Amino acid sequence: MSTQMQEWATGPHPQLYIAPKVDVQFDYDNQAWIVNGRYQDCAHPNQDCGCYGRTHKGNRAPNIH
Numbered sequence: 013m014s015t016q017m018q019e020w021a022t023g024p025h026p027q028l029y030i031a032p033k034v035d036v037q038f039d040y041d042n043q044a045w046i047v048n049g050r051y052q053d054c055a056h057p058n059q060d061c062g063c064y065g066r067t068h069k070g071n072r073a074p075n076i077h
C-alpha cells in the first residue's frame with residue numbers, strides 16, 4: 013500500500029463533518045418517509061401506486077418526534 017493510500021484510509025475525512033444534517037423519519041401512520049420535515053416520494057416505479065409519500069411529496073410534515 014502506498015503512503016498516499018494509507019493517508020486516505022486512516023486520515024481525517026473532512027467531507028463527513030461538513031455534510032449537512034439530514035433528519036430522516038418514518039411516518040408510521042401514513043407509511044411515508046420524511047426527510048428534513050418533508051414527505052418523500054416512495055420511489056415506486058408504478059406512477060399510480062397511490063402511496064402517501066407520492067401524493068404528498070414535498071409537503072411539510074407534522075413533527076412526529
Ligand SMILES: [Zn+2]
Nearest residue numbers: 054056061063
Ligand atoms: Zn408508492
